[in-house]
Amino acid sequence: MTTTTKPLTGRRKEAVARVRLLPGTGQTLVNGRNVLDYLRRETLVLHALRPLVATNLRDKYDVIARVSGGGLSGQAGAIRMGIARALVRQDEALKGLLGREGFLT
Secondary structure (H helix, E strand, C coil), X not given: CCCCCCCEXXXXXXXXXXXXXXXXXXXXXXXXXXXXXXXXXXXXXXXXXXXXXXXXXCCCEEEEEEEECCCHHHHHHHHHHHHHHHHHHHCHHHHHHHHHCCCCC
């Protein structure tokens, strides 16, 4: 298992997210703030972190994301795509599952 040193980009609508995955305990920071403080709604947090939940890796990685543009919903979707792309970079075997779930498009 390697760490993602180069941020991976996720996009949705007008939002752009640069996401890094680091081995850790499941902490998620968005623009330097806790993910729930930033996205403000539990449903958006669940939407953004869905790739980690689907792969049972929620407690294995810390997520650091920088997002800009769009609204909160678009930003959550961009984070989701960035996390999915970073997971595929970590383990190519996850590409099938994440692709079927629609996280890579």
